[in-house]
Amino acid sequence: MSVRIAIAGASGRMGRMLIEAVMQSPDCQLSGALDRDGSLLLGQDAGAFLGRESGVRVTSDLREGLAGAQVLIDFTRPEGTLAHLALCEELGVAMVIGTTGFEPEQKARIAAGAQKIGIMMAPNMSVGVNVVLKLLDMAARALNEGYDIEIIEAHHRHKVDAPSGTALKMGEVVAGALGRDLQACAVYGREGVTGERDPSTIGFATVRGGDIIGDHTVLFAGTGERIEISHKSSSRATYAQGSLRAARFLARSGPGLYGMDDVLGLTGRGA
Numbered sequence: 001m002s003v004r005i006a007i008a009g010a011s012g013r014m015g016r017m018l019i020e021a022v023m024q025s026p027d028c029q030l031s032g033a034l035d036r037d038g039s040l041l042l043g044q045d046a047g048a049f050l051g052r053e054s055g056v057r058v059t060s061d062l063r064e065g066l067a068g069a070q071v072l073i074d075f076t077r078p079e080g081t082l083a084h085l086a087l088c089e090e091l092g093v094a095m096v097i098g099t100t101g102f103e104p105e106q107k108a109r110i111a112a113g114a115q116k117i118g119i120m121m122a123p124n125m126s127v128g129v130n131v132v133l134k135l136l137d138m139a140a141r142a143l144n145e146g147y148d149i150e151i152i153e154a155h156h157r158h159k160v161d162a163p164s165g166t167a168l169k170m171g172e173v174v175a176g177a178l179g180r181d182l183q184a185c186a187v188y189g190r191e192g193v194t195g196e197r198d199p200s201t202i203g204f205a206t207v208r209g210g211d212i213i214g215d216h217t218v219l220f221a222g223t224g225e226r227i228e229i230s231h232k233s234s235s236r237a238t239y240a241q242g243s244l245r246a247a248r249f250l251a252r253s254g255p256g257l258y259g260m261d262d263v264l265g266l267t268g269r270g271a
């Protein structure tokens, strides 16, 4: 039985990637494609940009777009994701949430929704980044004294949130491993006479330009050596493939809030 998947943000960079990935997957079926009022794709076949027929028309009517779906994959904006969540809860449709830039109260709303439906939310769906998160936990525990930690990320000129969701997650992992509270120790950029670096801080630096898909580096700078753990994306296809793995996972799971480590079996709790 194939997994019936609806895609939100159908005209977006990730939306298009996801439509292509679903149409190419023998065990997945595109059941709906959503976009906002005003999108040029509304009314068109969702596969038209690929020169292929999907049999699904892009719609801004959420009920029409979610009809028959088991899972909605949502890479939009926080306000869009929350609007979709309300109807997914009502209809019992699970959600893969890739959107970033949520405020804490918006994340709490998603966690509440996960009491009714399965939700897999992660700021980065690539296998590589999720393995890097595990490496960071190990590195931070081992380098817990004498190393200054800085997180540097670079993305394309169209990205609207900063630091990236992935950079923030990396910060959370490192802070957690060191017993620090990221909210209290994060420094988001420096300017002017800043004074010497406080060793308990975790610094963030953001680069935006061109078509950079997504680069992340965590720097552990000590005396006499530096360790850099980097991940560089060269294609959005990895995010799309990770999202499909998450959709398959949700199709066989009950309500709950899951992460990519659950999907990939990286929780350390065994398979």
Ligand SMILES: NC(=O)C1=CN([C@@H]2O[C@H](COP(=O)(O)OP(=O)(O)OC[C@H]3O[C@@H](n4cnc5c(N)ncnc54)[C@H](OP(=O)(O)O)[C@@H]3O)[C@@H](O)[C@H]2O)C=CC1
Pocket: 008, 009, 010, 011, 012, 013, 014, 015, 035, 036, 038, 039, 075, 076, 077, 079, 080, 081, 097, 098, 099, 100, 101, 122, 123, 124, 125, 126, 165, 239
């Ligand atoms: N978790 C992961 O692995 C990844 C996460 N992301 C995240 O996914 C999100 C989308 O990225 P990307 O595809 O590059 O962005 P785009 O801007 O290319 O696409 C966003 C899509 O969402 C639609 N949209 C915007 N606002 C709303 C709204 N309020 N309600 C419904 N739909 C809306 C847009 O419609 P319109 O065209 O009309 O504006 C567009 O179709 C970002 O938050 C990004 O950080 C990105 C890549 C990987």
Ligand SMILES: O=C(O)C1=N[C@H](C(=O)O)C[C@H](O)C1
Pocket: 100, 123, 124, 155, 159, 163, 164, 165, 166, 167, 213, 214, 215
């Ligand atoms: O907006 C993007 O493009 C990306 N966003 C995600 C993030 O904020 O971490 C994931 C990836 O880096 C691409």
